[in-house]
Amino acid sequence: LWDVETLKSLHVFNGHTDGVWCVDISQLQGNNNNDNNKMNNIGVIGGNGYTICSGSLDKTIRIWDIETTKQLNIFNGHYYFVYSVKYGSNELLSTILSGSFDKSVRLWDIRSGQQIQIFNGHKYYVYAVEYSPFMIKNSSGNSNVICSGSWDNTIRDEREDDGIFCLKFVGSKTKNDLNLCYGSRKGPIRIWG
Structure with a gap:
């Protein structure tokens, strides 16, 4: 972990x-304290409210406390390199999404350390995962949408063999809509939406 102002290393995990190959920093968790109507910062499992998850060529995902550098959890299940990890938000705050060279996307429960779901729709390596900010209403309630980018061009741009490496939802400053930005091995960053 680096301090971007001083360019000094703060912690080694x-x-x-x-x-x-990949890391993500958790969102700061909030908890309403009804006694004095203040917001207290708490972590999902970390001491100062922040944790880091990392995905590795060793096929594991690990969670670390940013403050103490203590390893808090190890997730095993992928049978090839983990190339993308992402902490959840909103209703999926206690989850991690991962993408792997094993062509799968997996959803993990941080608290139990268990795998919740496997998505096996890709034909090639999964390089990028992202939670969509959209909610879908269905008969069983609300459901979050996840996105993944793969060498198999899951997000189409009408060219073969581009391979999707990075996904990010961004809001437009001029409109009330949301766009999906993505990068591929062909080079340019594209905005879809």
Whole structure:
């Protein structure tokens, strides 16, 4: 973990047995204190409210407390490199989404350490995962939407073999809509929406 102002290393997180390909920092958790109507900061499982998750070539996802650098959890299940991890938000705050060279996207429960769901729709490596800010209403209630980008062009731009490497939803400053930005191995960043 680096301080971007001083360019100095703040913490080192040791534990993976192979290279780390991706990291994500948790959102700060809030808890209403009804006694004095103040907001207290709490972490999903970390001391100061923030944790880091990392995905590695060792096929694992690990969660670390940012303050103490203590490893809090290890998620096993992918059978090939983990190339993308993302903490959940809103109703999925206690989840992590992961994408792997094993062509799967997996949803994990942070608190139990268990895998919740596997998505096996890709034909090639999964390089990017992202939670959509949209909610879908269905007969069983609300459901979050997840997105994943793969070498198989899951997000089409009418060219073959582009491979999607990065996904991000961004709001438009001039409109009340949301766009999906993505990058591919062909080079340019594209905005869809």
